[in-house]
Amino acid sequence: MKKRKKYLGFKYLVLFGIFLIVSSPRIGSLIRHRRILNFYLSEVRRMEKENEKLKDYLEHLKNDPFYVEKILREKYNYMQPGEVGIIFEEGEQSNVPH
Numbered sequence: 791m792k793k794r795k796k797y798l799g800f801k802y803l804v805l806f807g808i809f810l811i812v813s814s815p816r817i818g819s820l821i822r823h824r825r826i827l828n829f830y831l832s833e834v835r836r837m838e839k840e841n842e843k844l845k846d847y848l849e850h851l852k853n854d855p856f857y858v859e860k861i862l863r864e865k866y867n868y869m870q871p872g873e874v875g876i877i878f879e880e881g882e883q884s885n886v887p888h
Contacts, residue, residue, distance in 0.1 A: 862868035
């Protein structure tokens with residue numbers, strides 16, 4: 791009876807070893823695919839947040855003419871007719887006392 795238990799235990803151990811050898815590439819593949827899936831899910835979340843920010847920005851541009859004017863003035867140096875612009879070059883000292 792003791793020999794039979796040892797033989798049965800050895801048999802299960804061998805079967806388990808074969809199972810590990812056969813399934814180890816699949817387990818590695820599963821882990822790798824899981825990491826890839828998590829990466830792309832985080833990218834989707836990041837892009838959804840960015841999309842919401844862009845929608846808010848677009849809505850702001852559509853509904854607030856003062857905001858549009860501010861962007862035009864700051865980014866593109868826009869001036870209304872009759873306005874005079876003063877351009878300071880970087881590194882240049884001004885002659886105006888502080």
